[in-house]
Amino acid sequence: MNLLFSNDRRGEYPQSWYAETADPLPPFPVLQGTVKADVCVVGGGYTGLSAALHLAEAGLDVVLVEAHRVGFGASGRNGGQLGSGQRQDQFTLEKMVGPDEARRLWELGEDAKALVRDLVARHDIDCALKPGVAWAATSADSADWIHRYAAHMGDRYGYPIEAMDKEAFHAVCPSPAYCGGMLDMGAAHLHPLRLALGLARAADDAGARIFERSAVHHIKEGARVTVQTEAGRVEADHLILATGGYLGGLDTNVAARVMPINNFIVATEPLGDAAKKVLARDVAVADDLFVVNYFRLSEDRRLLFGGGESYGYRFPKDIRATVRKPLSQIYPHLAEAPLTHAWGGTLAITMKRLPHLARLGSNVLSASGYSGHGVGNAVQAGRLLAEAVRGQSEGFDTFARLPTPVFPGGGAFRSPLLVLAMTWFSLRDRLGI
Structure with a gap:
């Protein structure tokens, strides 16, 4: 199932209070033909927009491709909480990593x-x-x-x-x-879609080339990476995957470690x-x-x-x-x-509820799996990805060292196993145990 098109209309924001109270940007063009760049970013949420902004400000030629509209996914639909620290508390992290x-x-x-x-x-x-x-x-x-x-x-x-x-x-x-x-x-809250649109405007002003309604369906790695969309392709020296819960089959290694789930x-x-x-x-x-x-x-x-709870990939018929x-x-x-x-919206979680930042190849980087803590994590990950492309990887490597085990069943059977696990934990909530 392609979650990009399972629960939403192509190229449209959901009928949310956020979309109703944000001033949309004029549509960016659809990618057509062959475009060359230093860096190609796949995904127009916080991670991708932040990466594109910081790369463009550093003088790199960057192209961002988004399947729908910028801020379409979890970045424009979430609870708007800018939390402190990480998704896991410091007690847990001290035991986990020292x-x-x-x-x-x-x-x-x-x-x-x-x-x-x-x-x-x-x-x-x-x-x-x-x-x-x-x-x-x-x-x-x-x-x-x-x-x-x-x-x-x-x-x-x-x-x-x-x-x-x-x-x-x-x-x-x-x-x-x-x-x-x-x-x-010290934590905060905000209007998430307006933040995403603001980042997109800033990236565009900095010189990043943004293409919307340009879903990626194939990636060919090599000395230069080729990113194929429905009507065009990008050839770039570096690739950043910033797709969150909408990765689909673009990379099986990440898909085995990052699970898309829905929230409402x-x-x-x-x-x-x-x-x-x-x-x-x-x-x-x-x-x-x-x-x-x-x-x-x-x-x-x-x-x-x-x-609320929903454990299939389809949104429930009655979200209310x-x-x-x-x-x-x-x-x-x-x-x-x-x-x-x-x-509703689709976000990405990991087994340890910590971000998954990874080098997938010599010139391919990925960041996702913020597990409900993405307002700060994702914007920061975009900057860390941009720095890693430029050879400054200390912050990126700190996250890359975190344990990110595969879900049981990998990418093929993780959904039914997650349903069983989530059902058990929600039952514990109801029983107070």
């Missing part, structure tokens, strides 16, 4: 947030960037763990996080489902003054469940709520019903609230 490498990964995570903020400011990207992400605990044991983690981050990393008991957390997020948590004001978001009608019953402060929230609930208020005071169930558990008073928008 304290020194864990600290380096933390520093890279801080650099990723700084990079996003710098790009937004430098290129005047209107993406409603605001500080604050809260972690919500659904049990007393989880709240205790979160409080220990906040203390650890202050003691070992010098990073301030506010630990909150149940009463303090409810003063920020008055949901009866939560028992406490913590507030990270709904938007309520504007809540007005009642928004204070949802969030008393303008911060984003993510909870501790395996099937994470994540939410924040939009600029017009809607609740943007992500969650899929997401309404967890929404009503977190906010019972919104169980019947009108939902004006509902959309």
Whole structure:
């Protein structure tokens, strides 16, 4: 199944609140005929756009090809949370890779947030960037763990996080489902599609050549790489694969390690003054469940709520019903609230929930598998890919050293096995074990 065309209309953004509230760029041309470049980037999400921008600013001739529109995939549909560190917490990373490498990964995570903020400011990207992400605990044991983690981050990393008991957390997020948590004001939230469009505009202004509605169906490696689309081809010295969950069969090595999964978001009608019953402060929230609930208020005071379960590659027929169930558990008073928008998207995860950056050949690089932490990771990965092309690979190599095991069954049978695993973990959530 080709996920590029399984759930969406060709060349169109989904009917999301994000697409409705972003000013689209004029369409970039379709690739036709043969085009030559120093670097070809496949994929017009955060990773590819950031790579193209940084390469073009460094004076390289770069061509980016996108199957639909820039920002079409997860980069334009996600929850908009710019989180700290990596997808895995520092306790886990210290055990996984040791304290020194864990600290380096933390520093890279801080650099990723700084990079996003710098790009937004430098290129005047209107993406409603605001500080604050809260972690919500659904049990007393989880709240205790979160409080220990906040203390650890202050003691070992010098990073301030506010630990909150149940009463303090409810003063920020008055949901009866939560028992406490913590507030990270160094993290942030934003309008993800506007960020993607801003990066595309900046890359175009820097001289990158962007082609849309130009799906890649074949790659031939060699001293020069040939990237074949439906109506043209690119010949380049270097290739960057930045496709996220839409890789398909372009590289079997990456496909065995990076799994596409779907996630879903709904938007309520504007809540007005009642928004204070949802969030008393303008911060984003993510909870501790395996099937994470994540939410924040939009600029017009809607609740943007992500969650729900769907384990096939097809979107469910009724996304509203899929997401309404967890929404009503977190906010019972919104169980019947009108939902004006509902959309799905495909992201990429890895077994370790850490990015997969890899050298696939002497002149082929890849980055994907951000596992729900892609706003910062992906923008940063684009810069790291650009630096690696130019021979500066320290940051790239730090991520490339991370363990990225293949999914059981590799690319052929990973989906049914993932269904079984995800079903078990979601059952644990419901049973509270």
